[in-house]
Amino acid sequence: MAQQVDLDTFAAEARAFLDANARRRSGPGAFRWGEGSDYVGFFGDPNADDEADVAAARAWQRTRYDHGFGWITGPTRYAGRELSSLHDVTYDLIEAEYDVPDTEVLSVIGLGMVGPTILTHGTDELRDRYLPAMYRGDVVACQLFSEPGAGSDLAAVATRAVRDGDEWVVNGQKVWTSSAQHAQIGELLCRTDPEAPKHKGITAFVLDMSLPGVTVRPLRQMTGGAEFNEVFLDDVRIPDSHRLGEVNGGWRVAVTTLMNERSTVAADSGGAAVEAISPARLHALMEHTGHAADPVARQELAGLAVDVLAARALTGRAVRRLQAGSAPGPEGSIAKLRFAANLTRAAHFAADLLGDQVTADSGEWGTFSWNQLLLAAPALRILGGTEEIMKNILAERVLGLPKEPSR
Amino acid sequence: MSATVERVAPDEAERQALREAVRDVCARYAGPDEARRLLDPTPGGEPNPALWRALTGELGVAGLVIDERFGGAQAGWPVLQVVLEELGGALAATPFVTSSVMAAALLQAGADEEVALDLLPGIADGTVVATVAVAERSAGWDDWCRPSAPAAAGTHADHDVEGWWISGVKRAVPFGAVADVLLVAAETGGRTAIFAVRTEADGVDVRALPTLDATRPVADIAFDGAPARLVVAPGDDGRALRRALDAGGLAVAAEDVGAMRECLRISVEYALLRTQFDRVIGSFQAVKHKLVDMLVRVELADAAVEDACLRADADDYSAAAVAAAVAHACAAESFKLVAAETIQTHGGIGFTWEHPAHLYFRRAKTSELLFGGAARARERVLDRLDLDGAATARP
Numbered sequence: 001m002a003q004q005v006d007l008d009t010f011a012a013e014a015r016a017f018l019d020a021n022a023r024r025r026s027g028p029g030a031f032r033w034g035e036g037s038d039y040v041g042f043f044g045d046p047n048a049d050d051e052a053d054v055a056a057a058r059a060w061q062r063t064r065y066d067h068g069f070g071w072i073t074g075p076t077r078y079a080g081r082e083l084s085s086l087h088d089v090t091y092d093l094i095e096a097e098y099d100v101p102d103t104e105v106l107s108v109i110g111l112g113m114v115g116p117t118i119l120t121h122g123t124d125e126l127r128d129r130y131l132p133a134m135y136r137g138d139v140v141a142c143q144l145f146s147e148p149g150a151g152s153d154l155a156a157v158a159t160r161a162v163r164d165g166d167e168w169v170v171n172g173q174k175v176w177t178s179s180a181q182h183a184q185i186g187e188l189l190c191r192t193d194p195e196a197p198k199h200k201g202i203t204a205f206v207l208d209m210s211l212p213g214v215t216v217r218p219l220r221q222m223t224g225g226a227e228f229n230e231v232f233l234d235d236v237r238i239p240d241s242h243r244l245g246e247v248n249g250g251w252r253v254a255v256t257t258l259m260n261e262r263s264t265v266a267a268d269s270g271g272a273a274v275e276a277i278s279p280a281r282l283h284a285l286m287e288h289t290g291h292a293a294d295p296v297a298r299q300e301l302a303g304l305a306v307d308v309l310a311a312r313a314l315t316g317r318a319v320r321r322l323q324a325g326s327a328p329g330p331e332g333s334i335a336k337l338r339f340a341a342n343l344t345r346a347a348h349f350a351a352d353l354l355g356d357q358v359t360a361d362s363g364e365w366g367t368f369s370w371n372q373l374l375l376a377a378p379a380l381r382i383l384g385g386t387e388e389i390m391k392n393i394l395a396e397r398v399l400g401l402p403k404e405p406s407r
Numbered sequence: 408m409s410a411t412v413e414r415v416a417p418d419e420a421e422r423q424a425l426r427e428a429v430r431d432v433c434a435r436y437a438g439p440d441e442a443r444r445l446l447d448p449t450p451g452g453e454p455n456p457a458l459w460r461a462l463t464g465e466l467g468v469a470g471l472v473i474d475e476r477f478g479g480a481q482a483g484w485p486v487l488q489v490v491l492e493e494l495g496g497a498l499a500a501t502p503f504v505t506s507s508v509m510a511a512a513l514l515q516a517g518a519d520e521e522v523a524l525d526l527l528p529g530i531a532d533g534t535v536v537a538t539v540a541v542a543e544r545s546a547g548w549d550d551w552c553r554p555s556a557p558a559a560a561g562t563h564a565d566h567d568v569e570g571w572w573i574s575g576v577k578r579a580v581p582f583g584a585v586a587d588v589l590l591v592a593a594e595t596g597g598r599t600a601i602f603a604v605r606t607e608a609d610g611v612d613v614r615a616l617p618t619l620d621a622t623r624p625v626a627d628i629a630f631d632g633a634p635a636r637l638v639v640a641p642g643d644d645g646r647a648l649r650r651a652l653d654a655g656g657l658a659v660a661a662e663d664v665g666a667m668r669e670c671l672r673i674s675v676e677y678a679l680l681r682t683q684f685d686r687v688i689g690s691f692q693a694v695k696h697k698l699v700d701m702l703v704r705v706e707l708a709d710a711a712v713e714d715a716c717l718r719a720d721a722d723d724y725s726a727a728a729v730a731a732a733v734a735h736a737c738a739a740e741s742f743k744l745v746a747a748e749t750i751q752t753h754g755g756i757g758f759t760w761e762h763p764a765h766l767y768f769r770r771a772k773t774s775e776l777l778f779g780g781a782a783r784a785r786e787r788v789l790d791r792l793d794l795d796g797a798a799t800a801r802p
Contacts, residue, residue: 310737311707
């Protein structure tokens with residue numbers, strides 16, 4: 001067992017680490033018109049150097065790991081600290097005050113979802129092999145769940161895995177796989193018993209992405225960039241030692257992963273998008289476009305500011321509840337729904353302010369670039385669970401309403 | 408460490424005990440039947456005075472946000488929040504917000520010490536009911552919250568060796584007909600000052616008005632040379648009124664959260680009970696999603712109110728003022744949606760006089776229109792954020 005560290009001591013330790021290894025931001029949300037990148041979007045800046053960003057993310061994760069902040073809640077056996085989620089949140093809040101590389105490519109899927117799943121369902125061999133490497137920043141993991149025919153109805157996955165001695169032979173196609181182009185491993189769901197009811201015929205594996213038969217093809221999305229991939233699996237031979245959980249017990253494994261998803265999406269959907277919907281940033285745009293005194297624009301900004309600040313208060317409430325030792329409430333799911341709504345509203349408000357400068361590139365800094373946010377916004381209502389599915393879950397789990405009767 | 412993590416909620420068991428005590432009092436003297444009774448202008452159709460007596464005498468909650476040196480309990484906003492939520496949930500018709508919160512905030516923010524020592528102990532124990540008379544037909548709350556008096560000010564004060572007197576007309580003063588003391592904003596020498604006027608004094612004419620939401624009665628009050636006592640001298644830059652306004656907005660928001668929770672509770676209960684097409688209507692996605700939309704608004708407003716209450720007692724008033732304005736605007740908009748969808752979820756029965764849905768709808772609409780209305784409330788958020796003052800944006 002690791003030694004328990006009280007929050008204040010831990011916070012001081014985190015600050016000392018960050019002071020020594022990173023630069024403090026001049027002020028959160030500090031923004032000056034015309035300075036720096038004018039990219040405004042949810043997905044990566046298409047003009048950015050992807051490879052360099054991934055290298056920077058890995059290097060920063062390695063630094064965290066070397067100083068005991070690589071896996072704050074993880075077991076000591078895998079170089080974790082065995083501290084509480086509150087210590088984790090505390091670290092995130094403190095790190096947000098510093099200018100450090102964005103580690104989303106590692107953290108959202110791999111460290112936030114796949115890592116905890118391997119820890120819960122993996123054999124000792126799999127844990128020893130992958131967990132330290134993941135939290136050290138060496139291994140990027142992706143999630144091979146969605147298929148062309150299995151979106152909201154994830155249990156309908158059709159990718160087949162057929163046992164052949166100590167191996168499984170896999171054939172099928174996955175889609176909407178983030179970071180597959182950077183990943184060394186993927187958490188894969190396959191159909192192993194087509195005769196069983198759909199939830200009972202699925203098996204989960206850790207897929208080594210370098211195996212023969214794995215083809216990753218970028219999927220260009222409506223923003224013009226390609227953040228996602230299609231992954232084709234042709235006679236891929238996975239050793240049985242890379243199975244996660246029981247044969248045909250893959251649905252339980254998937255649920256473990258998805259349980260970690262919603263909070264991750266809401267907490268980590270940071271960066272340029274969060275900055276873009278801050279009232280200060282939008283007000284700067286109003287000033288620049290000559291709408292600072294326009295009562296219609298002011299009303300819209302104020303309405304948006306209320307929703308953005310209320311959503312922030314909701315996250316604060318979740319942290320306090322965690323601190324008080326109570327179980328997490330619906331805050332994660334609600335925060336995700338509201339983030340999508342606020343982002344969409346902000347994107348269209350910015351477009352209203354910019355007028356033809358968002359539909360035609362005048363070359364001016366900070367204008368046409370908003371179309372990236374405008375085009376990204378629809379994705380937020382779909383990824384990480386569509387709004388409709390999330391509302392069903394909230395209705396059933398929080399309000400106690402019955403499930404849709406099955407046909 | 409960020410401020411979000413440092414702020415710790417007050418003792419939960421204590422708050423829960425208080426919540427149950429207030430709920431018990433409300434079960435006796437408030438609730439939908441009482442709110443409906445008040446809508447019919449019958450003899451004795453005034454709010455039940457037993458509610459106020461129980462809240463102040465039995466529970467002693469009138470002085471929760473009044474300093475101990477003025478006879479209050481100084482328990483803080485997170486404790487007050489619990490009382491307000493219960494009052495809102497029960498549609499309680501009581502001058503609690505106007506007297507125990509707004510008048511208390513105004514007097515503590517800017518009153519002359521001697522006047523505060525004189526008035527606050529009575530407000531803290533509930534023997535004195537005070538209200539705040541600010542808005543007029545041509546000058547609203549925000550006009551009065553400025554350093555100089557509004558150009559269109561219709562209430563004026565003057566004095567001689569005998570003392571001050573005021574003349575003018577105040578519009579829709581909350582609980583004006585049951586208050587003992589009115590805290591009145593008036594123009595004098597081009598600036599705003601606040602005066603205490605007894606409702607029973609000569610030259611004060613109180614006319615109660617029929618209201619959309621009978622649990623929030625108002626009165627037009629005309630002053631004709633009424634004797635007045637100077638409470639806040641001219642030249643405080645509108646600070647005392649702004650504090651009263653922010654406190655009032657937050658208090659109403661907390662009441663709204665309690666009311667919204669009740670709306671959601673009865674709507675979910677009905678959706679689980681009502682059967683159509685051989686299914687409970689709560690199993691239809693169209694209804695489920697509607698109820699989740701309501702849940703989302705309730706949780707957002709609740710979080711905004713909790714955040715503002717935790718900040719309200721702190722020293723950083725600018726952060727507290729932003730949070731209070733956000734809570735008010737968020738709760739008003741949320742309650743409007745939740746109350747309307749409560750009627751919709753209930754279908755025809757929700758449109759009847761006997762069903763409580765319209766009582767919440769009336770209150771939601773009134774909440775939204777308090778202190779100048781929703782657009783003003785939103786503009787106040789920008790004002791408190793102070794975005795215009797900065798050449799470059801600030802956090």
